[in-house]
Amino acid sequence: MKQLDISIAFFRSGILGYGGGPSSIPLVHKEVVDTFKWMDSDEFGDVLALANALPGPINTKMAGYIGYRVGGVVGMLNAILSSILPSIILLIVLLTTLNAYKDQPWVAGMTKAVVPVVGVMLGTLTWDFIKKSTKSTLGWKWTIVFVVASVILMELLNVHPAIIILGLLIGALVKKDKKKEEGKKERSSA
Amino acid sequence: MIYIQIFLALFIPGILGYGGGPSSIPLVENEVVDRYHWMTVNEFSEVLAMANTLPGPIATKMAGYIGYDQAGILGAVVGVFATVAPSLILMIGLLGLLMKYKESPQVKRLTIVVRPIIAVLLGVMTFDFFFSSYEGEGLWQTLFLGVVAYILMQKLKVHPAYVIAGSLVYGGLVLA
Numbered sequence: 627m628k629q630l631d632i633s634i635a636f637f638r639s640g641i642l643g644y645g646g647g648p649s650s651i652p653l654v655h656k657e658v659v660d661t662f663k664w665m666d667s668d669e670f671g672d673v674l675a676l677a678n679a680l681p682g683p684i685n686t687k688m689a690g691y692i693g694y695r696v697g698g699v700v701g702m703l704n705a706i707l708s709s710i711l712p713s714i715i716l717l718i719v720l721l722t723t724l725n726a727y728k729d730q731p732w733v734a735g736m737t738k739a740v741v742p743v744v745g746v747m748l749g750t751l752t753w754d755f756i757k758k759s760t761k762s763t764l765g766w767k768w769t770i771v772f773v774v775a776s777v778i779l780m781e782l783l784n785v786h787p788a789i790i791i792l793g794l795l796i797g798a799l800v801k802k803d804k805k806k807e808e809g810k811k812e813r814s815s816a
Numbered sequence: 817m818i819y820i821q822i823f824l825a826l827f828i829p830g831i832l833g834y835g836g837g838p839s840s841i842p843l844v845e846n847e848v849v850d851r852y853h854w855m856t857v858n859e860f861s862e863v864l865a866m867a868n869t870l871p872g873p874i875a876t877k878m879a880g881y882i883g884y885d886q887a888g889i890l891g892a893v894v895g896v897f898a899t900v901a902p903s904l905i906l907m908i909g910l911l912g913l914l915m916k917y918k919e920s921p922q923v924k925r926l927t928i929v930v931r932p933i934i935a936v937l938l939g940v941m942t943f944d945f946f947f948s949s950y951e952g953e954g955l956w957q958t959l960f961l962g963v964v965a966y967i968l969m970q971k972l973k974v975h976p977a978y979v980i981a982g983s984l985v986y987g988g989l990v991l992a
């Protein structure tokens with residue numbers, strides 16, 4: 627029964643969350659804390675902080691860890707598959723079907739019209755990241771420095787983004803702390 | 817070896833995308849479009865659009881489809897595994913260590929320093945999308961679709977899934 631509960635909890639929170647993993651976190655919270663009472667709100671906050679300290683998709687880290695705590699390795703696999711599998715299958719079926727009619731003019735028209743719309747969504751996301759960055763401890767000045775420097779490195783010098791990100795991560799871990807910074811701690815929204 | 821390429825193409829965004837799935841999208845595009853040339857910018861935007869109309873975590877949907885598109889079911893499994901496993905293994909493996917340091921300023925800083933870089937990658941992708949649309953459909957269609965989509969999503973708060981569905985209908989009828 628416990629495995630079934632895990633499936634239900636992560637299937638529901640996965641299939642109802644629009645806009646990627648971070649937007650389904652409140653849904654996961656509702657299932658885990660309110661519906662199935664596997665942990666209390668404080669513990670959930672701890673797990674979320676943990677997941678945020680690591681890279682990669684947030685939702686599967688949460689699902690994997692909570693599934694593991696509740697039902698061992700089987701629970702972990704169960705939770706991950708329940709949250710991701712339905713949407714992957716839907717996407718593959720949808721796109722494969724569309725690709726089969728690729729040569730039809732109306733399908734070609736559909737795929738063209740969607741490009742600027744996705745452009746707007748990405749533009750909005752870009753602005754969100756800039757705004758969040760200026761409100762963090764970096765502030766306007768350092769955000770602009772980081773942005774300009776990475777545009778130069780990636781677009782003009784063709785440095786792979788992975789190298790820049792790795793460099794920054796190492797820098798962030800090694801750098802000594804100023805007392806000033808501890809006062810205004812970043813509130814992560816994810 | 818295609819499976820190794822799929823693994824690498826999705827492992828790198830998975831391990832470097834700080835801030836959840838959406839921040840790994842431009843990193844995925846960088847690998848899939850620029851490095852391995854598995855898709856054009858337009859094809860990638862189509863996949864991203866469809867992924868956005870469907871619910872569920874975005875990074876794993878993209879990984880599953882990209883893997884499937886290149887190498888069938890096993891490709892999809894490899895893609896999803898590369899996206900999910902490394903960070904999950906780290907999380908469960910380093911639990912004790914993480915518990916101790918999760919509130920430390922150094923760890924909090926990780927997300928903060930990566931954010932501007934993700935913003936740049938997203939900005940470049942935005943430009944690529946508009947430019948590709950400009951080249952294909954011309955200035956007026958691109959501007960019209962962009963402005964209408966912006967007003968609907970940002971000002972009138974229409975759900976993106978409906979806006980994408982609407983643009984598909986428009987494209988099927990008008991741009992065909």
